[in-house]
Amino acid sequence: MSILAHQSTKLLVQGITGNEGLFHTQQMYQYKTNIVAGVSPGKGGEWVLDGKIPVFDSVKSAVEMTGADASVIFVPAKHCADAIFEAANANLPLVVCITEGVPVQDMMRVKRFLAQRSTRLIGPNCPGILTPGETKIGIIPGNITQPGNVGVISKSGTLTYEVLYALNQAGRGVSTCVGIGGDPVKGTGYVELLEMFEADAKTDQIVLIGEIGGNEEEAAAEYIARYMTKPVVAFIAGVTAPPGKRMGHAGAIIEGREGTAQEKIKTLESSGIRVAQHPEQIPTLLN
Amino acid sequence: MKLHEYQSKQIFARHGIPIPEGRIAGTSAEVKQIAEELGGQVVVKAQVLVGGRGKAGGIRLAKTAEEAQEFANLILASEIKGLPVRKVLVDEAVSIKQEFYVGITNDRIRQVPVLITSGAGGMEIEEVAQKNPEKILRTEIDPLLGLCDFQVRDAALGMDLPRPLWKNFTEIIQNLWKVYVTCDASLAEINPLVLNAENHLVALDAKVIIDDNALFRHADLADLRDMDAEEPAETEAHKFGVTFVKLDGNIGCLVNGAGLAMATMDILSLCGGKAANFLDIGGGASAEKVSASLKIILNDPKVSSILINIFGGITRCDEVSKGILAAVTEMKIDIPLVVRLVGTNQEQGLRLLQQTNFTAAETLYQAAQLAVEHAKESVS
Numbered sequence: 001m002s003i004l005a006h007q008s009t010k011l012l013v014q015g016i017t018g019n020e021g022l023f024h025t026q027q028m029y030q031y032k033t034n035i036v037a038g039v040s041p042g043k044g045g046e047w048v049l050d051g052k053i054p055v056f057d058s059v060k061s062a063v064e065m066t067g068a069d070a071s072v073i074f075v076p077a078k079h080c081a082d083a084i085f086e087a088a089n090a091n092l093p094l095v096v097c098i099t100e101g102v103p104v105q106d107m108m109r110v111k112r113f114l115a116q117r118s119t120r121l122i123g124p125n126c127p128g129i130l131t132p133g134e135t136k137i138g139i140i141p142g143n144i145t146q147p148g149n150v151g152v153i154s155k156s157g158t159l160t161y162e163v164l165y166a167l168n169q170a171g172r173g174v175s176t177c178v179g180i181g182g183d184p185v186k187g188t189g190y191v192e193l194l195e196m197f198e199a200d201a202k203t204d205q206i207v208l209i210g211e212i213g214g215n216e217e218e219a220a221a222e223y224i225a226r227y228m229t230k231p232v233v234a235f236i237a238g239v240t241a242p243p244g245k246r247m248g249h250a251g252a253i254i255e256g257r258e259g260t261a262q263e264k265i266k267t268l269e270s271s272g273i274r275v276a277q278h279p280e281q282i283p284t285l286l287n
Numbered sequence: 288m289k290l291h292e293y294q295s296k297q298i299f300a301r302h303g304i305p306i307p308e309g310r311i312a313g314t315s316a317e318v319k320q321i322a323e324e325l326g327g328q329v330v331v332k333a334q335v336l337v338g339g340r341g342k343a344g345g346i347r348l349a350k351t352a353e354e355a356q357e358f359a360n361l362i363l364a365s366e367i368k369g370l371p372v373r374k375v376l377v378d379e380a381v382s383i384k385q386e387f388y389v390g391i392t393n394d395r396i397r398q399v400p401v402l403i404t405s406g407a408g409g410m411e412i413e414e415v416a417q418k419n420p421e422k423i424l425r426t427e428i429d430p431l432l433g434l435c436d437f438q439v440r441d442a443a444l445g446m447d448l449p450r451p452l453w454k455n456f457t458e459i460i461q462n463l464w465k466v467y468v469t470c471d472a473s474l475a476e477i478n479p480l481v482l483n484a485e486n487h488l489v490a491l492d493a494k495v496i497i498d499d500n501a502l503f504r505h506a507d508l509a510d511l512r513d514m515d516a517e518e519p520a521e522t523e524a525h526k527f528g529v530t531f532v533k534l535d536g537n538i539g540c541l542v543n544g545a546g547l548a549m550a551t552m553d554i555l556s557l558c559g560g561k562a563a564n565f566l567d568i569g570g571g572a573s574a575e576k577v578s579a580s581l582k583i584i585l586n587d588p589k590v591s592s593i594l595i596n597i598f599g600g601i602t603r604c605d606e607v608s609k610g611i612l613a614a615v616t617e618m619k620i621d622i623p624l625v626v627r628l629v630g631t632n633q634e635q636g637l638r639l640l641q642q643t644n645f646t647a648a649e650t651l652y653q654a655a656q657l658a659v660e661h662a663k664e665s666v667s
Contacts, residue, residue: 023601078503103471103501104393108430111398139570141600141630156546157570158598162651165598165629182545185398211546214395237549240534240556241565248530248545248567250500251395256413261553278554280652 002176003151003196003203004094004122005070007134012037012068012092014075014083016048016055021074024098024139025049028072031142033135036066059090070094072128072137080124081106088119096137097123097187104250107185114187121187125249127157127179140164140177148173150286151197153190154209155182155216155249159237162279163209170283175203182211182249190220198228205231205286208273210264212238213251217264225271233285234268235276236261288497291334293376294511295493298470302462304477305489309378318359321377322352328380331358333365333372336516338411343367348380370516381491382484387446388412389460390476390494391434391467394427400467402426402434402460406446408479434464455488470508471501520564520583527579529568536561538662539584539593539622541577543568543602551596554651560659563590571601577610578617585618592623592661594654599630606632608639615643623661627654 011028015021016038026049029035035053040046044057056062059071071087073080073095080102087095102124114121122129128138133147139157145164150172154160160179167174178193180186190208197203206228210217217236224232239261241247243254254260265275276282290298293311300306308325311334312318322329329352333345340346345367349355355377362372386408394401405423407415416423424445426438439457448456459480467475474496481491502509514522524531530545534552538560542548545567552562564587568580584590597607607628615624624645628636637647646661648654 077500101500103504104473104498105400105430105468105471105501108393108399112429112431139601144630154546156544158542158544158600159546159550161598161600161630162547162550184393184395209546211549235550237546237553239553240562241549241552242532242534245532245565246499247532247549247565252545252549277557278652279550280650 002131002134003193003200004176004178005129005131005135005137007034009070009135009137010034010036010066010068011137012039012059012062012066012071014039014059014071014073014087016040016053016074017043017046018074022048024074025053027139028136031136033137036068037062059086059092063090063092068092070137071096073097073099075099077101077103081110084110084121085113088114088117092119095119095121095187096126096128097121098126098128098138100125102183104183104185107183111185111187122178123181123187125183126181127160129179130174130177132174138179140179144168145177146173149175149202149204151175151200151203151206152177152209153193153206154179155211155251156209156237159279160209163207163235163282166280167207167283172283172286175200182251184214184251189216191223194220194223194228198230203230205233207282208232208234210234210236211249211252212241212247212261213249213253213259215258218267221268221271221273224273231287233274233276233282235279235282236264236268288499288502288508288512289336289516290495290497290508290511291336291513292332292493293334293374295495296490298466298495299490299493302466304459304462304466305487306493307378307381307489307491309376311374311376312359313374315356315359315363318375318377319352319356322349322355325377325379327351329355330378330380331355331362332376332378333362333367334374334376335367335370335372336513337368337370340367345372373515381481381489383481384484385482386479387448387481388415388478389463389480390474390478391428391463391472392474392476397427399430400428402428402438402442404442404446408481412478428464434461436461452482452486452488459488466495470495471498471505472496473498520586524566524580524583527576529566529576529580531583532565534562534564536563537589537591538658539563539587539590541566541568541580541584541593541595543570543572543597547596547598551594551651551655554655555594555659558655558659560655560662563587568602572607572610574606574609574613577607578613581611581614582618585614585620585622590622591665592625592658594658595624595626596651596654597628597630599628599633602631604628604630604632604636605639608636612639612643623665625654625658625661627651
């Protein structure tokens with residue numbers, strides 16, 4: 001079955017007429033993602049991709065007309081919280097937010113709002129979801145991986161591609177790859193996805209890619225030790241990162257003694273999880 | 288983005304949080320004049336963006352205007368933790384009966400704002416948290432509801448604040464919450480909040496940090512950025528939309544993506560080398576951006592080899608190669624360059640680089656090994 005995104009997923013693109021939105025709509029379309037609609041306030045009635053995809057003024061009208069059941073967001077950071085609220089208000093079950101640089105307080109309000117809703121948010125500041133051979137929601141290059149039995153969860157973008165590529169070189173395919181994003185406050189975390197992969201018949205083992213900052217990897221380690229029967233291999237970036245410096249991602253910062261890669265690796269290993277020293281070593285640690 | 292104490296206090300004043308009377312000065316003559324106007328007894332406070340100013344001699348209590356001038360001379364000529372002191376804040380001296388800590392910040396784990404209060408004011412709160420965690424009260428705030436008055440009263444009760452002060456305290460904390468929200472702060476802190484001889488609460492110090500992601504809606508605050516506190520190369524990189532962090536190794540790194548850039552640094556260390564920097568050119572970088580980034584790396588005299596690791600998706604390898612060529616031609620460098628290009632337009636990218644003196648690597652690990660070897664050779 002794979003998780004979250006399937007061949008049957010009917011996707012709408014928020015911010016479809018912007019540069020990024022349009023480019024990646026094209027890329028997703030080529031991957032045979034079932035894109036049913038776009039939303040761009042003020043541009044309702046237009047069409048994109050040579051008349052293949054209709055544009056609506058609002059998420060609500062797009063959902064009513066097309067039956068979309070997932071959304072991907074490419075709108076600029078300043079309109080991002082509003083775009084998520086709009087998608088949740090239209091009761092979309094899945095929203096994937098690619099946008100980078102969303103203010104933290106916006107995300108805290110979004111997070112609290114979503115707690116009372118049925119919408120699952122992935123991201124922001126993430127590359128999205130790829131279910132190889134089925135569908136792609138977001139920007140993960142489709143040609144670097146193939147269908148298989150490894151589930152991938154990651155906070156990062158290109159580092160994830162590096163891992164998918166290394167897996168592919170070693171002949172390993174992927175059930176679903178989910179980028180959860182590198183922001184400190186985000187929609188979905190490791191633990192929820194681990195739970196989904198554990199229940200997914202197509203996934204036999206999981207690769208978890210983490211980085212410095214916060215304690216989500218530690219929480220994931222505890223969850224894995226307690227509840228997971230499927231093997232997990234991890235990689236943590238930032239062993240050589242200096243404290244107090246934000247390493248690109250808003251969430252990638254060592255604060256005081258918290259959030260170091262060393263601490264995360266120690267916790268993961270003591271929970272029985274194999275941790276790779278570099279991305280290309282990951283395939284060799286899989287079963 | 289960290290704000291200086293005087294900038295933070297200006298924001299506090301605009302939001303109705305009482306602060307001592309004071310003014311900012313750049314010369315000791317100005318300090319003397321301000322001290323005279325404030326009645327002689329003043330505190331001269333170095334304005335630098337690091338903690339521990341007091342211990343470093345950056346905060347001095349002067350009894351007279353002349354003494355204030357002397358202290359200003361010393362402080363303005365000093366450096367605190369490597370940062371030059373360009374300005375001092377001259378505040379009227381306040382008689383202190385009691386000190387408290389109050390701050391509002393992001394609770395990363397619970398993913399909500401949190402009000403932190405303590406009766407142990409004036410000390411580093413991290414220190415209190417370690418030694419006397421029972422003296423700290425944390426109050427989670429619903430970001431949709433805001434801070435409720437009852438929560439503030441609970442906090443007042445928790446730090447044994449005398450009842451007659453509760454109303455005054457609630458006002459101050461609610462105003463601090465307004466600062467946190469309207470400025471998109473990741474920290475709004477008063478340490479210490481003091482009870483003065485007249486039984487009024489006053490914010491003796493102020494610390495505000497603004498969420499960098501939110502600066503687009505705070506143009507006025509963005510202008511307050513203090514370039515002295517930043518590595519010049521980091522500021523330069525920022526102009527080009529590149530994230531750069533200076534490190535102390537000798538292998539320059541140019542990578543697309545933050546996670547991959549960190550992983551690249553780590554592999555260098557695994558292979559026995561040390562990265563000179565973290566550099567993320569972001570997604571879909573143009574040749575100009577790549578070229579500017581490479582120049583920033585080359586400006587570091589310690590750099591003795593360079594590792595370029597690009598995983599092309601939206602980023603095109605040929606565009607990256609064009610940028611490398613432009614920088615190499617302009618700077619006429621002979622530092623060994625190890626390049627690993629994978630993904631979009633990889634062949635075109637590699638072909639473009641055939642005219643330069645670089646080493647191509649297939650895997651990331653191999654690239655790191657080569658960069659480390661080259662760095663050792665150039666040093667010896």
